[in-house]
Amino acid sequence: MASLETIEQALEKVKDPEIPVLTIKDLGVLRGLERSLDGKLKVIITPTYSGCPAMYTIEQQIKQVLSRLGEDAVSIETRLDPAWTTDWMTEEAKQKLQDFGIAPPEGSSADKRALFGEERQVTCPYCKSRNTFMKSQFGSTACKSLYQCKDCGEPFDYFKCL
Protein backbone atom coordinates (compact mmCIF):
# COMPACT_ATOMS: atom_id res chain seq x y z
CA MET A 1 0.00 0.00 0.00
CA ALA A 2 1.57 3.27 -1.12
CA SER A 3 1.77 6.17 1.30
CA LEU A 4 -0.39 9.23 0.66
CA GLU A 5 2.83 11.15 0.00
CA THR A 6 3.87 8.78 -2.77
CA ILE A 7 0.39 8.95 -4.20
CA GLU A 8 0.38 12.71 -4.20
CA GLN A 9 3.72 12.69 -5.96
CA ALA A 10 2.44 10.24 -8.55
CA LEU A 11 -0.57 12.45 -9.21
CA GLU A 12 1.85 15.20 -10.31
CA LYS A 13 1.80 13.31 -13.60
CA VAL A 14 -1.88 14.06 -14.13
CA LYS A 15 -2.08 17.12 -16.33
CA ASP A 16 -5.04 19.18 -17.42
CA PRO A 17 -5.66 17.84 -20.95
CA GLU A 18 -6.59 21.33 -22.15
CA ILE A 19 -3.57 23.07 -20.58
CA PRO A 20 -0.91 20.37 -20.62
CA VAL A 21 1.68 22.41 -18.68
CA LEU A 22 -0.45 22.41 -15.51
CA THR A 23 -1.00 19.50 -13.18
CA ILE A 24 -4.29 19.05 -11.36
CA LYS A 25 -2.44 20.03 -8.21
CA ASP A 26 -1.15 23.29 -9.74
CA LEU A 27 -4.71 24.16 -10.73
CA GLY A 28 -6.24 23.35 -7.38
CA VAL A 29 -8.48 20.71 -8.97
CA LEU A 30 -7.03 18.05 -6.66
CA ARG A 31 -8.64 18.77 -3.30
CA GLY A 32 -7.55 15.88 -1.15
CA LEU A 33 -6.66 12.25 -0.58
CA GLU A 34 -8.24 10.05 2.04
CA ARG A 35 -7.47 6.53 3.10
CA SER A 36 -10.22 4.85 5.09
CA LEU A 37 -9.51 2.32 7.85
CA ASP A 38 -10.22 -0.60 5.53
CA GLY A 39 -7.51 0.68 3.17
CA LYS A 40 -9.73 2.15 0.47
CA LEU A 41 -8.35 5.21 -1.24
CA LYS A 42 -10.47 8.22 -2.13
CA VAL A 43 -9.32 11.04 -4.37
CA ILE A 44 -11.30 14.28 -4.08
CA ILE A 45 -11.40 16.60 -7.06
CA THR A 46 -13.40 19.68 -7.99
CA PRO A 47 -14.32 20.93 -11.47
CA THR A 48 -13.11 24.33 -12.65
CA TYR A 49 -16.40 24.96 -14.50
CA SER A 50 -19.54 22.83 -14.07
CA GLY A 51 -19.47 21.75 -17.68
CA CYS A 52 -15.71 21.25 -17.93
CA PRO A 53 -15.30 18.43 -20.47
CA ALA A 54 -11.81 17.64 -19.16
CA MET A 55 -13.09 16.15 -15.90
CA TYR A 56 -13.76 12.72 -17.37
CA THR A 57 -10.28 12.51 -18.88
CA ILE A 58 -8.77 13.66 -15.60
CA GLU A 59 -10.60 10.90 -13.70
CA GLN A 60 -9.38 8.30 -16.16
CA GLN A 61 -5.81 9.55 -15.85
CA ILE A 62 -5.96 9.47 -12.05
CA LYS A 63 -7.14 5.86 -12.14
CA GLN A 64 -4.43 4.93 -14.61
CA VAL A 65 -1.62 6.52 -12.62
CA LEU A 66 -2.81 4.97 -9.38
CA SER A 67 -3.29 1.51 -10.81
CA ARG A 68 0.41 1.56 -11.68
CA LEU A 69 1.04 1.93 -7.95
CA GLY A 70 -1.14 -1.08 -7.33
CA GLU A 71 -4.07 1.01 -6.15
CA ASP A 72 -6.98 -0.50 -8.01
CA ALA A 73 -9.94 0.14 -5.76
CA VAL A 74 -9.80 3.92 -5.97
CA SER A 75 -12.94 5.99 -5.68
CA ILE A 76 -13.05 9.49 -7.07
CA GLU A 77 -15.34 12.00 -5.45
CA THR A 78 -16.25 15.22 -7.22
CA ARG A 79 -16.85 17.85 -4.59
CA LEU A 80 -18.50 21.10 -5.66
CA ASP A 81 -18.31 23.06 -2.48
CA PRO A 82 -16.31 25.20 -1.85
CA ALA A 83 -16.49 26.13 -5.52
CA TRP A 84 -13.21 26.23 -7.39
CA THR A 85 -11.57 29.60 -7.71
CA THR A 86 -8.55 30.86 -9.62
CA ASP A 87 -7.19 31.98 -6.22
CA TRP A 88 -6.22 28.35 -5.62
CA MET A 89 -3.77 28.41 -8.48
CA THR A 90 -0.20 28.44 -7.22
CA GLU A 91 2.28 31.18 -8.19
CA GLU A 92 4.32 28.50 -9.89
CA ALA A 93 1.27 27.55 -11.94
CA LYS A 94 0.75 31.14 -13.00
CA GLN A 95 4.36 31.32 -14.17
CA LYS A 96 3.96 28.08 -16.15
CA LEU A 97 0.83 29.49 -17.82
CA GLN A 98 2.66 32.65 -18.78
CA ASP A 99 5.56 30.67 -20.28
CA PHE A 100 3.05 28.58 -22.22
CA GLY A 101 1.54 31.73 -23.79
CA ILE A 102 -1.59 32.01 -21.67
CA ALA A 103 -1.98 35.15 -19.54
CA PRO A 104 -2.56 34.02 -15.93
CA PRO A 105 -5.50 35.34 -13.89
CA GLU A 106 -4.72 38.78 -12.50
CA GLY A 107 -5.88 39.94 -9.11
CA SER A 108 -8.25 38.06 -6.92
CA SER A 109 -11.54 36.53 -7.90
CA ALA A 110 -13.05 38.29 -4.91
CA ASP A 111 -12.83 41.62 -6.66
CA LYS A 112 -15.98 41.28 -8.72
CA ARG A 113 -16.60 44.20 -10.96
CA ALA A 114 -20.16 45.39 -11.34
CA LEU A 115 -22.26 44.36 -14.31
CA PHE A 116 -20.37 46.84 -16.44
CA GLY A 117 -17.13 48.15 -15.09
CA GLU A 118 -13.67 48.83 -16.30
CA GLU A 119 -12.16 45.96 -18.19
CA ARG A 120 -9.35 44.21 -16.43
CA GLN A 121 -5.83 45.15 -17.52
CA VAL A 122 -4.10 42.04 -18.76
CA THR A 123 -0.41 41.67 -19.62
CA CYS A 124 0.50 40.17 -22.99
CA PRO A 125 2.33 36.89 -22.31
CA TYR A 126 4.55 37.43 -25.37
CA CYS A 127 5.81 41.03 -25.24
CA LYS A 128 4.65 41.91 -21.67
CA SER A 129 2.83 45.01 -22.88
CA ARG A 130 -0.17 46.17 -20.82
CA ASN A 131 -1.69 47.70 -23.94
CA THR A 132 -4.14 44.87 -24.61
CA PHE A 133 -7.89 44.53 -25.08
CA MET A 134 -10.50 41.84 -24.70
CA LYS A 135 -11.77 40.46 -28.00
CA SER A 136 -14.20 38.01 -26.46
CA GLN A 137 -15.18 37.11 -22.94
CA PHE A 138 -15.29 33.46 -23.94
CA GLY A 139 -12.30 31.71 -25.45
CA SER A 140 -11.11 28.33 -26.63
CA THR A 141 -12.10 26.64 -23.36
CA ALA A 142 -14.58 27.51 -20.61
CA CYS A 143 -11.88 28.96 -18.38
CA LYS A 144 -10.39 31.44 -20.85
CA SER A 145 -11.14 34.75 -22.57
CA LEU A 146 -9.64 35.90 -25.83
CA TYR A 147 -7.42 38.98 -25.78
CA GLN A 148 -5.24 40.76 -28.30
CA CYS A 149 -2.11 42.81 -27.77
CA LYS A 150 -2.13 46.23 -29.42
CA ASP A 151 1.67 46.44 -29.40
CA CYS A 152 2.83 43.09 -30.82
CA GLY A 153 -0.51 42.31 -32.44
CA GLU A 154 -0.64 38.74 -31.09
CA PRO A 155 -3.96 37.33 -29.95
CA PHE A 156 -3.70 35.35 -26.72
CA ASP A 157 -5.78 33.47 -24.18
CA TYR A 158 -6.36 34.93 -20.73
CA PHE A 159 -7.21 32.55 -17.90
CA LYS A 160 -10.14 34.45 -16.45
CA CYS A 161 -10.75 34.95 -12.75
CA LEU A 162 -13.46 32.84 -11.26
Next chain:
Amino acid sequence: MEQEKQKAALNLSLVMGDNALILGHRLSEWCGHGPILEQDIALSNIALDLIGQARLWLSHAGKLQGGKSEDDLAYHRDVFDFHNFQMVETPNGHWGTTLLRQFVYDAWHHAMLQKLVLAQDEDIAGIARKSLKEVNYHLRWSSEWVIRLGDGTEESGAKMQEAYADVWPYVGELLQKDTWLTELEQLIPGFQADEIISLWWKTVREVFSQANLSSEPMDWLYRKGHLGHHTEHLGYILAEMQFLPRAYPDATW
Protein backbone atom coordinates in the same frame (compact mmCIF):
# COMPACT_ATOMS: atom_id res chain seq x y z
CA MET B 1 -41.99 19.47 7.68
CA GLU B 2 -39.09 17.36 6.44
CA GLN B 3 -41.33 16.08 3.67
CA GLU B 4 -42.29 19.59 2.60
CA LYS B 5 -38.64 20.59 2.46
CA GLN B 6 -37.86 17.58 0.33
CA LYS B 7 -40.70 18.41 -2.04
CA ALA B 8 -39.53 22.01 -2.35
CA ALA B 9 -35.97 20.88 -3.02
CA LEU B 10 -37.10 18.43 -5.68
CA ASN B 11 -39.33 20.91 -7.50
CA LEU B 12 -36.59 23.51 -7.44
CA SER B 13 -33.95 21.09 -8.75
CA LEU B 14 -36.22 20.05 -11.60
CA VAL B 15 -37.08 23.62 -12.61
CA MET B 16 -33.44 24.73 -12.48
CA GLY B 17 -32.11 21.54 -14.10
CA ASP B 18 -34.65 21.36 -16.92
CA ASN B 19 -34.28 25.05 -17.76
CA ALA B 20 -30.51 24.67 -17.95
CA LEU B 21 -30.75 21.46 -19.98
CA ILE B 22 -33.22 22.69 -22.57
CA LEU B 23 -31.68 26.14 -22.98
CA GLY B 24 -28.22 24.57 -23.16
CA HIS B 25 -29.47 22.27 -25.90
CA ARG B 26 -31.06 25.15 -27.81
CA LEU B 27 -27.89 27.22 -27.63
CA SER B 28 -25.78 24.30 -28.82
CA GLU B 29 -27.74 24.48 -32.09
CA TRP B 30 -25.79 27.68 -32.82
CA CYS B 31 -22.48 25.81 -32.69
CA GLY B 32 -20.89 26.29 -36.12
CA HIS B 33 -23.52 28.86 -37.16
CA GLY B 34 -22.58 31.93 -35.10
CA PRO B 35 -22.09 35.23 -36.96
CA ILE B 36 -18.38 35.32 -36.15
CA LEU B 37 -16.08 32.74 -34.62
CA GLU B 38 -15.66 34.47 -31.23
CA GLN B 39 -19.40 34.69 -30.66
CA ASP B 40 -20.01 31.16 -31.89
CA ILE B 41 -17.51 30.09 -29.23
CA ALA B 42 -19.14 32.31 -26.61
CA LEU B 43 -22.55 30.72 -27.08
CA SER B 44 -21.07 27.22 -27.13
CA ASN B 45 -19.29 28.01 -23.86
CA ILE B 46 -22.51 29.20 -22.27
CA ALA B 47 -24.29 26.09 -23.57
CA LEU B 48 -21.58 23.97 -21.97
CA ASP B 49 -21.88 25.75 -18.62
CA LEU B 50 -25.65 25.25 -18.70
CA ILE B 51 -25.40 21.54 -19.54
CA GLY B 52 -22.87 21.18 -16.71
CA GLN B 53 -25.24 22.89 -14.30
CA ALA B 54 -28.14 20.76 -15.57
CA ARG B 55 -26.11 17.66 -14.64
CA LEU B 56 -25.63 18.95 -11.10
CA TRP B 57 -29.30 19.85 -10.59
CA LEU B 58 -30.65 16.69 -12.19
CA SER B 59 -28.22 14.48 -10.25
CA HIS B 60 -29.54 16.12 -7.11
CA ALA B 61 -33.16 15.69 -8.21
CA GLY B 62 -32.44 12.03 -8.99
CA LYS B 63 -30.99 11.52 -5.53
CA LEU B 64 -34.11 13.04 -3.98
CA GLN B 65 -36.22 10.67 -6.06
CA GLY B 66 -34.55 7.66 -4.55
CA GLY B 67 -31.51 7.02 -6.64
CA LYS B 68 -32.33 7.92 -10.22
CA SER B 69 -29.42 9.14 -12.31
CA GLU B 70 -29.05 12.40 -14.19
CA ASP B 71 -29.36 10.40 -17.42
CA ASP B 72 -32.60 8.74 -16.28
CA LEU B 73 -34.08 12.19 -15.88
CA ALA B 74 -32.63 13.76 -19.02
CA TYR B 75 -33.30 10.89 -21.40
CA HIS B 76 -36.20 8.92 -20.01
CA ARG B 77 -38.87 11.47 -19.28
CA ASP B 78 -41.46 12.70 -21.73
CA VAL B 79 -42.61 16.24 -22.49
CA PHE B 80 -45.18 16.36 -19.69
CA ASP B 81 -42.57 15.57 -17.07
CA PHE B 82 -40.30 18.48 -17.96
CA HIS B 83 -40.43 21.50 -15.68
CA ASN B 84 -38.68 24.13 -17.80
CA PHE B 85 -40.19 27.45 -18.80
CA GLN B 86 -41.67 27.59 -22.27
CA MET B 87 -39.30 30.44 -23.12
CA VAL B 88 -36.21 28.23 -23.19
CA GLU B 89 -37.72 25.77 -25.66
CA THR B 90 -38.71 28.42 -28.25
CA PRO B 91 -36.72 28.27 -31.49
CA ASN B 92 -33.58 30.40 -31.64
CA GLY B 93 -34.85 32.82 -34.29
CA HIS B 94 -32.17 35.26 -35.45
CA TRP B 95 -29.10 36.29 -33.46
CA GLY B 96 -30.98 39.16 -31.82
CA THR B 97 -33.84 36.89 -30.69
CA THR B 98 -31.41 34.37 -29.19
CA LEU B 99 -29.56 37.18 -27.42
CA LEU B 100 -32.65 38.85 -26.03
CA ARG B 101 -34.03 35.54 -24.76
CA GLN B 102 -30.63 34.81 -23.25
CA PHE B 103 -30.51 38.17 -21.53
CA VAL B 104 -33.94 37.97 -19.90
CA TYR B 105 -33.17 34.39 -18.83
CA ASP B 106 -29.70 35.30 -17.50
CA ALA B 107 -31.21 38.17 -15.50
CA TRP B 108 -33.68 35.72 -13.92
CA HIS B 109 -31.06 33.01 -13.44
CA HIS B 110 -28.70 35.47 -11.77
CA ALA B 111 -31.42 36.77 -9.44
CA MET B 112 -32.45 33.21 -8.49
CA LEU B 113 -28.91 32.06 -7.76
CA GLN B 114 -28.23 35.07 -5.57
CA LYS B 115 -31.00 33.80 -3.30
CA LEU B 116 -30.26 30.08 -3.64
CA VAL B 117 -26.73 30.48 -2.30
CA LEU B 118 -28.45 31.21 1.03
CA ALA B 119 -30.26 27.85 1.13
CA GLN B 120 -29.81 25.82 4.28
CA ASP B 121 -29.55 22.66 2.21
CA GLU B 122 -25.80 22.45 1.54
CA ASP B 123 -26.23 20.61 -1.77
CA ILE B 124 -28.47 23.31 -3.18
CA ALA B 125 -26.33 26.16 -1.86
CA GLY B 126 -23.23 24.43 -3.27
CA ILE B 127 -24.68 24.06 -6.77
CA ALA B 128 -25.89 27.67 -6.63
CA ARG B 129 -22.49 28.99 -5.54
CA LYS B 130 -20.79 27.12 -8.36
CA SER B 131 -23.33 28.26 -10.97
CA LEU B 132 -23.42 31.88 -9.87
CA LYS B 133 -19.76 32.37 -10.75
CA GLU B 134 -20.49 31.20 -14.29
CA VAL B 135 -23.76 33.05 -14.69
CA ASN B 136 -22.03 36.34 -13.77
CA TYR B 137 -20.18 36.00 -17.05
CA HIS B 138 -23.29 34.98 -18.99
CA LEU B 139 -25.28 37.98 -17.82
CA ARG B 140 -22.48 40.41 -18.54
CA TRP B 141 -22.06 39.04 -22.06
CA SER B 142 -25.75 38.98 -22.99
CA SER B 143 -26.32 42.46 -21.48
CA GLU B 144 -23.49 43.89 -23.55
CA TRP B 145 -24.93 42.36 -26.71
CA VAL B 146 -28.46 43.60 -26.07
CA ILE B 147 -27.07 47.12 -25.62
CA ARG B 148 -24.78 46.87 -28.63
CA LEU B 149 -27.57 45.71 -30.92
CA GLY B 150 -30.40 47.76 -29.45
CA ASP B 151 -28.36 50.94 -29.48
CA GLY B 152 -26.51 50.06 -32.70
CA THR B 153 -27.65 50.80 -36.24
CA GLU B 154 -31.18 51.52 -37.30
CA GLU B 155 -31.44 47.98 -38.63
CA SER B 156 -30.06 46.27 -35.53
CA GLY B 157 -32.32 48.37 -33.31
CA ALA B 158 -35.37 47.42 -35.37
CA LYS B 159 -34.43 43.74 -35.22
CA MET B 160 -34.08 43.90 -31.45
CA GLN B 161 -37.48 45.52 -31.17
CA GLU B 162 -38.81 42.66 -33.30
CA ALA B 163 -37.05 40.18 -31.01
CA TYR B 164 -38.71 41.86 -28.05
CA ALA B 165 -42.12 41.15 -29.58
CA ASP B 166 -41.14 37.47 -30.00
CA VAL B 167 -39.62 36.94 -26.58
CA TRP B 168 -41.73 39.11 -24.30
CA PRO B 169 -44.94 37.04 -24.34
CA TYR B 170 -42.96 34.22 -22.68
CA VAL B 171 -41.51 36.37 -19.91
CA GLY B 172 -44.57 36.16 -17.67
CA GLU B 173 -43.70 32.68 -16.55
CA LEU B 174 -40.47 33.94 -14.97
CA LEU B 175 -42.37 36.45 -12.89
CA GLN B 176 -45.24 34.43 -11.46
CA LYS B 177 -45.35 33.56 -7.81
CA ASP B 178 -45.99 29.91 -8.51
CA THR B 179 -45.96 27.29 -5.80
CA TRP B 180 -42.52 25.90 -6.68
CA LEU B 181 -41.12 29.40 -6.13
CA THR B 182 -43.05 30.42 -3.02
CA GLU B 183 -42.31 27.08 -1.32
CA LEU B 184 -38.63 28.04 -1.35
CA GLU B 185 -39.33 29.64 2.01
CA GLN B 186 -39.02 26.05 3.27
CA LEU B 187 -35.37 26.08 2.21
CA ILE B 188 -34.28 29.70 2.60
CA PRO B 189 -35.19 31.52 5.80
CA GLY B 190 -37.01 34.76 5.01
CA PHE B 191 -37.29 34.00 1.29
CA GLN B 192 -39.65 36.23 -0.67
CA ALA B 193 -40.51 35.59 -4.29
CA ASP B 194 -40.99 39.33 -4.80
CA GLU B 195 -37.28 39.88 -4.33
CA ILE B 196 -36.45 37.74 -7.36
CA ILE B 197 -39.00 39.59 -9.42
CA SER B 198 -37.77 43.04 -8.43
CA LEU B 199 -34.11 42.06 -8.94
CA TRP B 200 -35.04 40.89 -12.42
CA TRP B 201 -36.85 44.12 -13.26
CA LYS B 202 -33.96 46.20 -12.01
CA THR B 203 -31.46 44.50 -14.37
CA VAL B 204 -33.88 44.49 -17.30
CA ARG B 205 -34.84 48.17 -16.93
CA GLU B 206 -31.21 49.22 -16.66
CA VAL B 207 -30.12 47.33 -19.77
CA PHE B 208 -33.19 48.17 -21.83
CA SER B 209 -32.74 51.86 -21.14
CA GLN B 210 -29.10 51.73 -22.25
CA ALA B 211 -30.15 49.73 -25.30
CA ASN B 212 -32.86 52.25 -26.22
CA LEU B 213 -35.37 49.43 -26.32
CA SER B 214 -38.93 50.25 -25.54
CA SER B 215 -40.60 47.69 -23.35
CA GLU B 216 -44.22 48.41 -24.05
CA PRO B 217 -46.45 46.19 -22.01
CA MET B 218 -47.57 43.12 -23.90
CA ASP B 219 -49.84 40.31 -22.92
CA TRP B 220 -48.09 37.32 -21.48
CA LEU B 221 -48.74 33.83 -22.64
CA TYR B 222 -48.79 31.85 -19.49
CA ARG B 223 -49.01 28.13 -19.78
CA LYS B 224 -47.16 26.74 -16.79
CA GLY B 225 -44.11 25.02 -18.22
CA HIS B 226 -43.09 24.11 -14.68
CA LEU B 227 -46.19 21.90 -14.47
CA GLY B 228 -45.40 20.15 -17.73
CA HIS B 229 -47.45 22.33 -20.06
CA HIS B 230 -45.26 22.92 -23.09
CA THR B 231 -45.25 24.28 -26.61
CA GLU B 232 -44.97 21.89 -29.54
CA HIS B 233 -41.25 22.72 -29.77
CA LEU B 234 -40.17 20.69 -26.75
CA GLY B 235 -41.19 17.38 -28.31
CA TYR B 236 -38.86 17.98 -31.24
CA ILE B 237 -35.99 18.85 -28.93
CA LEU B 238 -36.49 15.67 -26.93
CA ALA B 239 -36.83 13.56 -30.09
CA GLU B 240 -33.34 14.64 -31.10
CA MET B 241 -31.77 14.73 -27.65
CA GLN B 242 -33.17 11.43 -26.42
CA PHE B 243 -32.91 9.36 -29.57
CA LEU B 244 -29.68 7.54 -28.85
CA PRO B 245 -30.25 6.42 -25.27
CA ARG B 246 -33.78 5.33 -26.14
CA ALA B 247 -32.82 3.46 -29.31
CA TYR B 248 -29.76 1.82 -27.71
CA PRO B 249 -30.57 1.60 -24.01
CA ASP B 250 -27.35 -0.17 -23.06
CA ALA B 251 -25.02 2.09 -25.01
CA THR B 252 -22.07 3.35 -23.00
CA TRP B 253 -19.14 5.62 -23.86
